[in-house]
Amino acid sequence: MKPNKLDELRDILFRPDHEKLEALRARVEHAExxxxxxxxxxxxxxxxxxxxxSRLVGALRKPLRECISESVREDPEEFADALFPIMGPAIRRSVAEAFKAWIQQANQAIEQSLSPRGLSWRFQAWRAGIPFGQYVLQRTLLYRVEHIYLIQASSGLLIGHVQQGDLHSKDEDAVSAMFTAIQEFVKDSFSGDEPQRLRTAELGELTLWAVHGPGAVLVALIRGVPPAGLRTDLQVVLERIETRFDHEVRNFAGERAELPDLEPELRSCLRTSLREPEIRRTKQRFSPALAVLGVLAVGVIAWAGYGIWMQSRVARIAEAFEATAGIVVTRIDRAGRSLVIRGLRDPMAPTPEEIAAAEGWFGPVDASFEAYLSLDRELVLARARAVLEPPDTVSMSLDAGTLHLAGAAQPLWISAIGTAAASVAGVERIDVSGLHADSDGLLAAVRTLLEPPAEVGLALRDGVLEVSGTAPKPWLDRVLATTLPNGVDSVDHSSLEFAEMFALRGIEREANAAVLIFDSGSSSLAGAQGVTVEEIVESLVEYGALAEELGLVPSLTITGHSDASGTFDLNVALERNRAETVASAFQDAGVEPAWIATRSHLDSGVAGARMPGVTLQLEARSSVERPVQD
Amino acid sequence: MRSAKVCIIGDFAVGKTSTVARFVNNEFSEKYLTTVGVKIDTKQVDIPSGSVKLIIWDVAGTDRLSDIELAYLRGSAGFILVADGTRTATVESALRLKADIVAQYGELPFVAMLNKFDLSDEWQIHHDELAVSRSAGVEWITCSAKTGEGVAMAIETLATSISDAATEST
Incomplete structure (x- = not known):
């Protein structure tokens, strides 16, 4: 077959397909x-x-966001026009919400202003220096979001729930359902056909706020009064949840395990707002104007306080001057730092500087006083003391013009005092009965008065005149009978020996040593004697006179003795006769018979020599002592 | 654990509250029934497919559902019909109520409880009535709130139906 024939055949067979392929290639290659x-x-x-x-949503989310952002940047006006129908109502609603919250709080403030707590808060606000309304708002701003429920709008099923850690509540599913039921009940009973929703409920301190979205309701149980901004925050949280999880929320069928984790979003709504009144007050009170005013106020208060303090100080000093004897104040005040005082002053009164210093005033004192004589007792005494210059042992007192002096002083001073006292102003009379000479002068006066014998010593001790040495008894009698000068209260003569006693003891010694001798066996005195009966009698008479002088009673015991020859009885009789012989001779010679007692040496049993004679025992006793008679 | 909203509805004095009272956690006092017209109880039911927490809305007795009662039923995963076996009229009411619900919300899982089975002397429900019900798709479970007979089984049956329905829908 020829090639052209083949081409024709191929053309006939494949043309339609080729044309289709061409058309397809054109469609693929051409973008339009x-x-x-x-x-x-x-x-x-x-x-x-x-x-x-949901992959498409995820895929479109980012480019769409970019698109919108860019469009807004490029042509904000267009977007504003587009959003206007939405934003207008949204803004109006937000403003209305804010006003509602404000009115709510204002109402509360007015209500609280008349309650006891309100009055207490009013006082606190006044003290803190802030307006009452502001204070009430401060106090009421304390709130705590205790529970958050996210509820599916259609069924009332609980989507999520969070609460503050330490709280307990009823079964959250039941609460969620009951809230929905009550909302339905309220909506159906009262709002008619309007699509209204339950947004707020209050019971005492508890407030329930609900924000509604298309698929869910966010319910917050709040203790205290929340700020209006909280509702906006709740709304934002709900919107965020519904935007992100719209599908899950709308199609929720009770299985929470299938939901995404909503807890962080819900927890962000659990807020606690603590009031900090002290911090706020400090912050609010700090302002430069207030600080300047504060400093000024402190200055004024300090100045006024200083003035009042100084005034009271001057008043106190004035009182001290008035209370001081010998000072009459006619004017006292303060001039700058000086204390100015005018008046009358007795020269004996304390100086103004002394009085002011005693009251704590150590500043300058401008004092000017006219001299005068005060008749105040203390001043008169001070004056008398200055004039009389009494020794320390003399005390002075003033009583109705009479100056009483008491104590010991030199006799010379005492004798001159009358004349001197007459020159003291305020002293009309002087009483020196309490004065006495001091011990030296007093002793000299006593010595002059008593003229003691040379053997007598005199001493004064504590008002007691001590008399010692030897003196005749009549002298002592005279001393005791003499009125002694002031200052001598009593006389102690226990150490004084009488001169008469010496003579008495001498006679006693002589008489008691004497022995009158008898012839042996005879009761007649022998011819020759050492001492004669006459001599003894003379001594006895003198003894009697001395004893009487001294107030003593003499006693003379005559003891007859015998020698060893002869019988006891004969000797006793002989001794008695010999004693009687001597007694008779004494009596005859004039010795007082009452003095005399006789005894036999042998009979009386006393110790003694055996010899033909008589011994004497002479003594004198005070009149109260009676000699024991044999 | 799945939670499911369930309404219990029926005519006046059929023993709705008494029927569930012994089997649920009483969260709120009964005065809600007379004030708000609904009272919420919860009950966790263990079924072969897992646990279901029923949130039981005890709706005040009525022979027809008003708007508010219908509103209470919104979002229900199922419902419990209760009738009084000693009063034939309550069975009829229950069928009407079910029809109302279906008309509003479509077919939902439910269980029908014929209560007061303990009062067999006064029992009035006969085969005729039951046949009518059956033709309307309602199979009554006889039970007694007084003795507790049949109640647990009915509630478990409902929980299972709800669970199965949820599984199917996903």
Whole structure:
């Protein structure tokens, strides 16, 4: 077969296919044709893909976002026009929401202003220096979102629930269902055909807020008063959930395990707003103007306080001046740092500087006083003390013009005092009865008064005049009878020996040593004696006089003795006779018979020599002591 | 665990509340029934395919469903019909109520409980009535709220139906 024939045949056989192939190649190679083809099937493809799974949404999400962003950048006005119908109502709703919240809080503020708590808050606000309304808002801004329920709008099934950690509640599925039931009930009972929804419920401190989306309701249970902005936040969270998980939310059939993790989104709604009034107050109160005003106020208060303090100080000093004897204040005040005082002053009064210093004033004192004489007791005494210059042992007191002086002083000072006291202003009389000479002067006066014998010593000790040495008894009697000068309270003469006693003891010694001798066996005195009866009698008479002087009673015991010859009885009789002989001789010579007692040496049993004689025992006792009579 | 909304409906005084009272967690007081017209209880039921938490909406007794009661039924995964075996009229009411639900929401899993089986002396339901019901697609389970007989089984049956329906739909 010829090639042209073959070509013809091929042309006849394959032309239609070739033409189709050409047409197809033209469609594939030409973009416009290809675009027209895709455009024809695109809507159906998109629909089919969307029905089948969510890959198309995922694939379109990013380019669409880019498209929209770029378009907005390029032509914002067009987008604004397009969104206007949506944004207008949205903004209006947001503004209305904000106003509603504000009015709610304002109402609450007004209500609270009349309650006891409100009054307490008003006081607190006044103290903190902030407006009451602001304070109430501060106080009421405390809130806590305790539970968040995400509820499927159509069924009331609970999609998700979160709560603050420490809380307990009823079964969340039941709560979710009950909320839906109540919402249906309210909607059906009260709102008629309007598509209204339950948005807020309040019970005491609890507030329930619901935000509604097309497929779900987000319910927040809040303790306290939440800020209006919270509702917007809840709305944003719900919108985000519904945008991201629209399909899952709408088609939720009760199996929560099949849902994506919604907890982070829901947890972001659990908020706690703590009030910090102290911090706020500090922050609010700091302002430069307030600080300047504060400093000024502190300055004014300090200045006023200083003035008041100084005034009270001057008043106190004035009182001290008035209370001081010898000062009459006619004017006292303050001039700059000086204290100015005018008046009258007794020279004996304390100086103004001393008085002011005692009250704590150590600044300058401008004092000017006229001199005068005060009749105040203390001043008169001070004056008397200055004039009389009494020794420390003299005390002074003033009573109705009479100056009383008491104590010990030199006799010379005492004698001159009357004249001196007359020159003291305020002293009309002087009483020196309490004055006495001091111990030296007093002793000299006593010595002059008593003229003691040379053997007598005198001493003064604590008002007691001690008399020692030897003196005749009549002198002591005179001393005791004499009125002694002031300052001598008593006389102690226990150490004084009487001169008469010495003579008495001398006579006693002589008499008691004397022996009168008898002839042996005879009761007559022998012719020759060592001492004569007359001499003894003379001594006895003197003894009697001395004893009487001293207030003593003499006693003379005459003991008769015998020698060893002869019987006992004869000797006893002989001894008695010998004693009686001597007694008779004494009595005859004038010796007081009452003094005399006789005894036998042998009979009385006393110790003694055996010899023919008589011995004497002379003594004197005080009149109360009676000699024992044999 | 799956949760499912279930409504319990029936005429006045058929013992809806009493029927479930012994088997559920009473979350709210019965005064809700007279105030809001519905009371919510929950009950976890263990069935072979797993556990189902029934959220039981106890709707106040009625012979026809008003708008609000129909609204309560929205989103239900199933429902429990309750009638009183000693009152024939309550069976008829139950059938009407079921028809109302189907008209509004389409076919849903349900279980029908014929209550007060303990009062057999006063029993009025006969084969005729049951046949009518059966023809309307309702198979009554006799039970007694007083003795508890049949109640658990009925509720488990419903839970199983709901679970099966959910599995099918996915």
């Amino acid at each position: 044709a290809r675009a027209a083809d895709v455009a024809e099937v695109l809507p159906d493809s998109v629909a089919a893909s969307f029905e089948r799974d």
